[in-house]
Amino acid sequence: MMETKKEVRYFTIFNHEDEQEYLRQNHMAGWKFVKVTGLGMYHFEKCEPEDVVYQLDYNKEGLSQKTEYVQMFSDCGWEYIQDFFGYSYFRKSAKMMDGEEGIFNDDSSKMAMMERVYKGRLIPLLITFCLLLIPQTIRTLLEGQYVLAVFMGSASIVYIVFFIYCAIHYNRKKR
Numbered sequence: 001m002m003e004t005k006k007e008v009r010y011f012t013i014f015n016h017e018d019e020q021e022y023l024r025q026n027h028m029a030g031w032k033f034v035k036v037t038g039l040g041m042y043h044f045e046k047c048e049p050e051d052v053v054y055q056l057d058y059n060k061e062g063l064s065q066k067t068e069y070v071q072m073f074s075d076c077g078w079e080y081i082q083d084f085f086g087y088s089y090f091r092k093s094a095k096m097m098d099g100e101e102g103i104f105n106d107d108s109s110k111m112a113m114m115e116r117v118y119k120g121r122l123i124p125l126l127i128t129f130c131l132l133l134i135p136q137t138i139r140t141l142l143e144g145q146y147v148l149a150v151f152m153g154s155a156s157i158v159y160i161v162f163f164i165y166c167a168i169h170y171n172r173k174k175r
Contacts, residue, residue, distance in 0.1 A: 003046035005031060010040045012162075014114070014169040016056045016087070023054035023091075033091070036084050051094035056087045058116050114170065122166055129159050 011019040023033045023042075028051055031044035055078065059069070069088070070080045077096050081089040137152040 004034075005044050005046075007042045007044070008040050009042055012166065012169075014166060016058070020054045020056060023089075024052060027052040027054070027091075033081065033089070035082050036089075052091050053094055053097060055090045055092075057090070058087050114174070118170060122163070122170075125159075126163060129156075129163075133159065 009019075009022060011022075026033060026042075026044055027047070028049055030047055030049040032047040032052075033054065034043040034045050036042050073080060073090050078090040078092050081091060083089075133152065133156055137149060137156055140152060141149040
């Protein structure tokens, strides 16, 4: 029976590089990434320690032609692992790589991926926040439901901090 482990980790939508490094470090420690499920439950299998590079791509359009999309990466030596919340996970042994090879080889392709994340994830969240959470918070306050209003107001503050964090992070990456 294969030895396995699970870890809960959370990466924001703009921390894909940290997630890639996390997966690489686990592989070098002898834990091969198998899948991610739920809200950040990472599943690993015991393996021989090896330097393996992990790459994530956010490309919902690519998933509509999944066979061709996965084949394109496979032709370049990348092993497809899974799709999760719009991200596709790939890996490749560092021995098979030519230098600092990656899915994104230049700043413009990295920025294009960040734009896809921004448009595909952050803008829908912002719209949901503006159309649902803020009006509902105001409504509960005006109706005298103060406990619910405090809870929803707190959630609104968390959302606002998250949006500010993402906007700052996005602008730093853009430069």
